[in-house]
Amino acid sequence: MASVMDSVDQRTQLAGHNRLELLLFKLNGRQRFGINVFKIQEVVHCPPLTQIPHSHSVVRGVATMRGKTIPVIDLGMAIGRAPVEDLSNSFMIVAEYNRSTQGFLVAGVERIVNLNWGDILPPPKGSGKDSYLTAVTRFENELIEIIDVEKVLAEVCNAPTEVSQALTENIEEKIRQQHVLVVDDSNVARNQVKRTLEQIGVECSLANNGRGALALLREWADNNDPRLEHLAVVVSDIEMPEMDGYTLTTEIRKDERFTHLYIMLHTSLSGTFNNAMVVKVGANKFIPKFKPDELAGAVVDRIKAFVEEKGY
CATH class of the missing domain: 2.40.50.180 (CheA-289, Domain 4)
Incomplete structure (x- = not known):
């Protein structure tokens, strides 16, 4: 073998x-x-x-x-x-x-x-x-x-799912008003990310693969949905049926309505290979699964930068 x-x-x-x-x-x-x-x-x-x-x-x-x-x-x-x-x-x-x-x-x-x-x-x-x-x-x-x-x-x-108190305290209201799109084919993994975001007071939308996420983004753009205006980050798995996270990132970058979106690849795949792929497909960050504090900290940092960019 x-x-x-x-x-x-x-x-x-x-x-x-x-x-x-x-x-x-x-x-x-x-x-x-x-x-x-x-x-x-x-x-x-x-x-x-x-x-x-x-x-x-x-x-x-x-x-x-x-x-x-x-x-x-x-x-x-x-x-x-x-x-x-x-x-x-x-x-x-x-x-x-x-x-x-x-x-x-x-x-x-x-x-x-x-x-x-x-x-x-x-x-x-x-x-x-x-x-x-x-x-x-x-x-x-x-x-x-x-x-x-x-x-x-x-x-x-029995992996830990709780975000430490130091990260959940003193989250500004303007941070909580922003939105995150979570893309993962595993129901368990989606709920882990959702639970992490809930602990820092951030709402999210869920998609179970790249194709569904892309369709949802296009629907938001076509209908001027306010969630797109406040979408601070897309947190996406890589391995997913129908369309993987790399291809989702590539398709997002092709659409001029989404070129500004911040894409964080969050996956159980690990290694230097993924860091290289982040650059190749145009994603912004790679985080291996699953440490609640690391994910929560990365999302909060990104939303703070997003709020500053938008001037909220």
């Missing part, structure tokens, strides 16, 4: 062209799932696991990889399916999300496929808010399910 990952570093050329590559894998059963290759550090046969007392029920143990200890989450168990039974024949996908590294235990891995984000669609209607799907696509006439890993990690790791 190592050979499959040999060229991962070269695959970043797909970004900015509304394309991605998915590693296909299976849990228990025939259903195939996908994970973005950019998130993956390596794929290995499941190493020996050390049990940790009082850990979450879906954490099968910890593994030592190159001197670093990482938690290993049974991805099937995490989404309500049966656990992986035969650890000796299973695989671990080592991935980085939200500034942390973890292993995802899966029954088997298959291949990497090259797709267009336009072929990645939101989950079917009726999936419900409790669904663990963030998107679906079709490959070889089969439905590929893309798991909302941020939802899994929020449930397993």
Whole structure:
């Protein structure tokens, strides 16, 4: 499987062209799932696991990889399916999300496929808010399910969501009167950002992918909606079905009505690569997910500059 990952570093050329590559894998059963290759550090046969007392029920143990200890989450168990039974024949996908590294235990891995984000669609209607799907696509006439890993990690790791009091105090009223557009395909991630903004008293509108966000901006412009006049920042994920955050940024910059918009890319993808892409596509800032204080501080700083620019 190592050979499959040999060229991962070269695959970043797909970004900015509304394309991605998915590693296909299976849990228990025939259903195939996908994970973005950019998130993956390596794929290995499941190493020996050390049990940790009082850990979450879906954490099968910890593994030592190159001197670093990482938690290993049974991805099937995490989404309500049966656990992986035969650890000796299973695989671990080592991935980085939200500034942390973890292993995802899966029954088997298959291949990497090259797709267009336009072929990645939101989950079917009726999936419900409790669904663990963030998107679906079709490959070889089969439905590929893309798991909302941020939802899994929020449930397993209990990441902090509160903004520190020092940031929530003394927010000027003119700051609270401005608006933010939040774009993210993960319901959990959208609500995390919304909750952060609520704690600093800033209202926001929500969109679940780049295409929806672009349509909303155009609607506001066509109807002289005051939210556009007071739109201090667009906070957008990068990985989203139908239109990713890089392409959304590029499309915004093409429309003369939006060229002034401040775009903050807020994503679980990390690394120097994203900083380079910020410049390439014309975004203004990149913030890795998810630290409430860092996001809140960046938004407040931006709104203060916006208020000064507007002369409010």
